[in-house]
Structures are given as C-alpha cells and as structure tokens.
Amino acid sequence: MAAGIYRVAVMGAQGQMGSRFTADFRRLGLKVAELDRASSEDDVRSALDGCHLLMLSVPVTAMEAVLDRVLPHLAPPTILCDVGSVKVLPLKAMTDRYPGPVVGTHPLFGPVIPEGFTPRVAVMPGHEDDVDAAADVAGLLKRCGYRSFASTPQEHDRAMAYIQGLNFTSTVAFLAAARDLEGIENFVTPSFQRRLDSAAKMLTQDTELFEVISEANPFLQEVNRKFLSYLSLAAGGDLELLADRAQWWWRDETAY
Numbered sequence: 675m676a677a678g679i680y681r682v683a684v685m686g687a688q689g690q691m692g693s694r695f696t697a698d699f700r701r702l703g704l705k706v707a708e709l710d711r712a713s714s715e716d717d718v719r720s721a722l723d724g725c726h727l728l729m730l731s732v733p734v735t736a737m738e739a740v741l742d743r744v745l746p747h748l749a750p751p752t753i754l755c756d757v758g759s760v761k762v763l764p765l766k767a768m769t770d771r772y773p774g775p776v777v778g779t780h781p782l783f784g785p786v787i788p789e790g791f792t793p794r795v796a797v798m799p800g801h802e803d804d805v806d807a808a809a810d811v812a813g814l815l816k817r818c819g820y821r822s823f824a825s826t827p828q829e830h831d832r833a834m835a836y837i838q839g840l841n842f843t844s845t846v847a848f849l850a851a852a853r854d855l856e857g858i859e860n861f862v863t864p865s866f867q868r869r870l871d872s873a874a875k876m877l878t879q880d881t882e883l884f885e886v887i888s889e890a891n892p893f894l895q896e897v898n899r900k901f902l903s904y905l906s907l908a909a910g911g912d913l914e915l916l917a918d919r920a921q922w923w924w925r926d927e928t929a930y
Contacts, residue, residue, distance in 0.1 A: 679753075679814050683707040683721040683728045685740060690785040691757055692731035698818040722747040727811070730756040734890045737764050741771055750774030753807045754800075757781060759838060760890040761798065761827040769800040775807035776800025780830060781820065796825040834887075835897040842884040843898060845873050 682699050686692040687708035699706045707721035722728060728748060732740050737756070748754065755777045756764050765778045780796045787793050795815050799808040812822035849870075852858055862870070876884060888894050907916055 679704070679726045679810060681705045681707075681724060681726050683709055683725045684731060685709045685728065685744065686731035689731055691781065692729075694785050695729060695731065695757070695818070699814075702814075702817055718743060719747045722752065725752050727753045727755060727814070730754070730758075732756075732758075733886065734758055734760050734764055735886055737767050741767060745771055748772065748774070753777055753811065755779060755811055759834060759887045761796075761825075761830045762892055763890055765798070765800050765827050775804045777804060777808045777811045778827060778830075779811065779815070780834070792821055793819070794821045794823060796830050797822045798825045798827060798830065828893075831891050832893045832897075835891050835893040838884065839888045839891050839894040840897050840901055842876065842888055843894075844901065845876065849873065849877070 682704050684692050684696050684699075684706060687696045687706075688710045692710075696706050696708060707725070709718060709721055713721075722744065725748075728744060730737070730740055730744075751774060753775045754768055754772050756768065757779055758764055759780055761778045761780060765776065768776045768778075776799070778796075778798045778800060781793065782795065783791065783793045795812075797808050797812045797815070799805050808824070812824075815822050904916060
C-alpha cells in the first residue's frame with residue numbers, strides 16, 4: 675500500500691473520472707467510500723472518519739461549495755486531493771482553507787483511454803511541505819497503472835492553457851470563420867473531415883466544460899495573445915518560419 679493509504683473517500687464518485695478512480699482503488703483492495711451531491715451530512719462525516727485520502731472529482735466551479743461540505747469533517751493527517759484540469763485556483767482554495775496535506779492532480783486522459791496512449795497524471799504538492807503526501811498519491815496512482823510526473827500549479831496551467839484552452843478557442847474560431855463561406859461543405863477534404871471529426875465531441879458535447887476550464891485558467895489570455903502573434907507572422911507570409919517551429923513536435927522522429 676502507498677504509505678498507509680488504505681481508506682479513501684471519493685467526492686463525485688458517480689461522475690466519469692470519479693467512478694474510474696473508485697473502481698481502480700477497489701481493484702487494489704482499498705476501502706472506498708462513495709460521495710456525491712446527494713450524500714447526507716452523516717454520509718460525509720462517516721466517510722471521512724479515519725479516511726487517509728479524500729479525492730475531489732468535482733467541477734472547478736463547485737470547489738468552494740464542496741469544501742464547505744467536507745472541511746468541517748476533515749482533519750490532518752488526511753490528504754485532501756483534487757482531480758481537475760485547472761490547478762492554480764483550486765489548489766489555492768484548498769491550501770487556504772485546509773491546514774493538512776493537500777495534493778493537486780490532473781489525469782491527462784478521460785474515462786476511456788485510447789489504445790496505445792500512455793495514461794499520465796500531473797501531481798503537485800499544495801503546501802510547500804506536502805512533498806511526501808504528493809509522493810504517496812503518485813505511488814498510489816502508479817499502482818493503479820498510471821504514470822505520474824511532478825509539476826507545479828503554474829507550470830500545469832500554462833501548459834493546459836495551450837493543450838486545452840488554446841485548442842478549444844482556436845478550433846472554435848477556425849470553424850466559425852470557415853462557416854462564413856456559403857457552400858464550403860461541398861469542398862471538404864479528408865484532412866478537413868478528420869479535423870471536423872476530432873472537434874465534434876468538443877463542440878457538440880463538451881462546450882460548457884471547455885468554456886469553464888478556459889475561464890478558470892489564469893494563463894489563457896496570455897496564451898491567446900501569443901497565438902495571435904504567430905497568426906500575424908502567417909498574415910505576413912512567414913509560413914516557413916512557422917512550419918519550422920511546428921516541426922519541433924516530431925523532433926525525435928526526424929533526428930538521425
């Protein structure tokens with residue numbers, strides 16, 4: 675067992691990621707208490723009594739309300755851990771209000787992991803002295819079959835401002851602009867269709883999720899401005915420079 679983590683409570687256990695981790699922990703033989711919005715005060719109190727790890731798998735917009743529910747029943751040395759796509763603001767909320775160990779995590783995958791994709795989790799301590807707690811959580815996640823790596827809230831949110839935020843805003847802007855040409859659907863190529871296919875779920879099912887994630891990320895506007903500077907290079911015709919920078923993503927495949 676990871677450093678004495680035997681009893682776990684998962685808030686949001688009925689959600690997609692909460693149910694995944696609940697199943698993972700049970701598979702390891704941990705005692706898991708499932709909590710959600712409908713759980714009573716007695717349910718929360720019972721689940722957190724003697725709990726070693728409380729995992730919050732809730733929307734970032736619900737963080738304050740969830741902390742109001744759990745903190746009256748939570749005390750050190752229980753680890754308070756969150757699962758989410760934004761880290762700076764949620765970790766600040768947790769560390770400001772909970773004196774015990776706090777660990778932030780972001781699983782870089784969804785409830786269904788594509789074949790061949792390595793499921794990684796960014797893990798970071800909340801307080802400066804929560805390094806051991808972060809290592810305990812990383813060890814538990816490793817036993818679940820995930821590859822953890824250390825990060826900081828700022829490093830994480832800057833990266834996700836590109837990976838999630840800019841991906842969403844640039845895709846929305848691109849497809850909105852492409853719509854302006856009447857009859858454009860008659861000219862769809864296979865590569866454009868692949869782009870439509872990859873964007874379909876994001877724009878038809880997960881729009882609200884990506885909007886919330888983007889608005890909660892303090893670095894998104896900075897990243898958007900940087901992206902605009904690259905678009906300015908494209909408008910000036912300097913595509914060779916942009917293509918050269920873009921090829922960085924395949925640097926290992928092109929090295930001889």
